[in-house]
Amino acid sequence: MIHLKTFNKKQLGEFVSSGDFKKYDFLPITAHRAQSHINNPKANDDQTLLILAFDDDNLAGYIGCFPDNFIIDGKIFNYAWLSTLYVSSNFRGKRIAQSLLQKAFEEYHENLALTEFTKEAEGLYNKMGTFEYIQPKVGKRYYFRTDLATIIPSKKPKTEHLQPLLSLGDSVLNSLISVKNCFIQKPDFKFEILDKIDAESTDFISKFYSNRNAEELNWAIENPWVLESKNKEENYLFSSFSESFKYFWIKIYDKKNTLKTCALLFVRDGHLKISYLFSISDLEQFVTFLSYFIVKNKINSLTSYQTEFNKKAESMNIFPNIHQRNMERRYMFHKQLIKNLPDHFDPHFQDGDGDCVMT
Numbered sequence: 001m002i003h004l005k006t007f008n009k010k011q012l013g014e015f016v017s018s019g020d021f022k023k024y025d026f027l028p029i030t031a032h033r034a035q036s037h038i039n040n041p042k043a044n045d046d047q048t049l050l051i052l053a054f055d056d057d058n059l060a061g062y063i064g065c066f067p068d069n070f071i072i073d074g075k076i077f078n079y080a081w082l083s084t085l086y087v088s089s090n091f092r093g094k095r096i097a098q099s100l101l102q103k104a105f106e107e108y109h110e111n112l113a114l115t116e117f118t119k120e121a122e123g124l125y126n127k128m129g130t131f132e133y134i135q136p137k138v139g140k141r142y143y144f145r146t147d148l149a150t151i152i153p154s155k156k157p158k159t160e161h162l163q164p165l166l167s168l169g170d171s172v173l174n175s176l177i178s179v180k181n182c183f184i185q186k187p188d189f190k191f192e193i194l195d196k197i198d199a200e201s202t203d204f205i206s207k208f209y210s211n212r213n214a215e216e217l218n219w220a221i222e223n224p225w226v227l228e229s230k231n232k233e234e235n236y237l238f239s240s241f242s243e244s245f246k247y248f249w250i251k252i253y254d255k256k257n258t259l260k261t262c263a264l265l266f267v268r269d270g271h272l273k274i275s276y277l278f279s280i281s282d283l284e285q286f287v288t289f290l291s292y293f294i295v296k297n298k299i300n301s302l303t304s305y306q307t308e309f310n311k312k313a314e315s316m317n318i319f320p321n322i323h324q325r326n327m328e329r330r331y332m333f334h335k336q337l338i339k340n341l342p343d344h345f346d347p348h349f350q351d352g353d354g355d356c357v358m359t
C-alpha cells in the first residue's frame with residue numbers, strides 16, 4: 001500500500017537532525033541540501049519542501065519542491081519548482097511518480113514549474129498532460145580546453161583503457177592552447193572578485209528587474225547543494241559533491257571608477273556558468289574580464305543563456321573558445337500556473353533562476 005509523507009521546514013529539520021533520513025535503502029535528500037532548503041528566504045514555514053512515497057515501510061521514491069515567487073504589480077505570487085523526482089527501480093511503473101506529482105500539485109495549488117528535466121521525466125510530464133512548454137532559452141556552450149580523457153570514455157566506455165593516452169593528448173593540446181592564449185592579459189580596468197555580494201553591489205543590482213535579490217543570491221552562495229569533496233554520495237541520485245565547486249561575485253568598473261557590471265559566476269569541475277548578470281554597459285569589459293578569468297582559472301567550458309553576453313562574445317575576436325555549440329534550456333509550467341499568471345507574462349528568467357543557481 002503506497003502512502004505519502006510531506007515535510008515542511010521544521011519537519012525536514014527534524015528528519016535530518018534525528019538521522020532518520022539515512023535509515024532507508026537510498027537517501028531522499030542530503031543533510032546540506034536540506035539545510036539549504038530550510039534557510040531558503042523564499043520558502044515559508046508551512047510550505048512543503050519534500051514528499052516521500054512509502055510502500056508499507058519501504059521508501060519507494062521522493063520529490064523535492066523548491067519554493068519561489070514572482071513579484072507581479074508589487075504583489076508576491078508564490079509558486080515552486082519541482083526538483084529531484086526519483087522512484088527506486090524496484091518500484092517503477094506503479095504510478096508512484098504520478099502520486100508524488102499529484103501531491104505536489106495539491107500542496108502548491110498547481111503553481112509549479114520545471115526545468116532541466118531528464119528525458120524519462122519529460123516523457124512522464126507530457127503523458128500526464130498537465131504541463132505546457134513555455135518559451136525556451138537559447139544559448140551556447142563554449143569549449144576552451146580539450147578534455148578528451150573525460151569525454152571520449154563517457155561516450156564510448158570501451159575506450160576507458162585509452163585514458164592515459166588521451167590525458168597525454170589533452171596535455172599536449174592544452175599546452176598549445178595556453179601559448180595561443182598568452183596574449184590575454186589581466187584587464188587594465190578595475191575589477192573585484194568577491195566570495196559574496198557586498199553593500200555596493202546590493203545597491204547596484206536593486207535597480208534591475210530580477211527574480212532574486214542580493215539576500216537571496218547570498219543565501220545560494222552560503223547554502224550550496226554541492227560541497228567540494230573527492231568522495232561521491234553513492235546513495236543519492238542528484239548533485240551532492242564535486243571535486244571543485246565555487247561561486248564568484250564579480251564587480252567591473254569603468255575607467256572613471258563607476259560600477260558598471262556585476263555577475264554571479266560558478267565553476268563546477270572546470271565548467272563555468274553565469275548565473276546572474278547585471279550590467280549598464282555594452283558588456284565589452286565583461287567579455288574581456290571573462291576571457292582573462294577563463295584562461296587564468298583553466299576553465300574547460302562555459303554554458304551561457306545570457307543572450308546579450310553571447311552576442312558580444314561572438315562579435316569580439318578575443319574570446320578564447322576553441323569550439324562552441326548551440327544549446328536550449330526548456331521550461332514547463334503547470335497549465336494552471338499559466339492560467340494564474342497574467343496573459344503573456346514574461347518571467348525574465350536568468351541562467352540561475354529555478355534551481356539552476358544551485359547545481
Ligand SMILES: CC(C)(COP(=O)(O)OP(=O)(O)OC[C@H]1O[C@@H](n2cnc3c(N)ncnc32)[C@H](O)[C@@H]1OP(=O)(O)O)[C@@H](O)C(=O)NCCC(=O)NCCS
Pocket residue numbers: 084085086087088091092093094095096097098099116117118119120121122123124127237
Ligand atoms: C521518471 C521516474 C520518476 C518515473 O517513475 P515511475 O514511478 O516509474 O513513474 P509512473 O509509474 O508514475 O509513471 C510512468 C508513466 O510514464 C510513462 N513514461 C515513462 N517514460 C516515458 C517516456 N520516455 N515517454 C512517454 N511516457 C513515458 C510510462 O509509460 C508510465 O505511464 P502509465 O502510468 O500510463 O503506464 C523514474 O523513472 C525515475 O526515478 N527515473 C530516474 C530519475 C529521473 O530521471 N528523475 C527525473 C529528474 S528531472
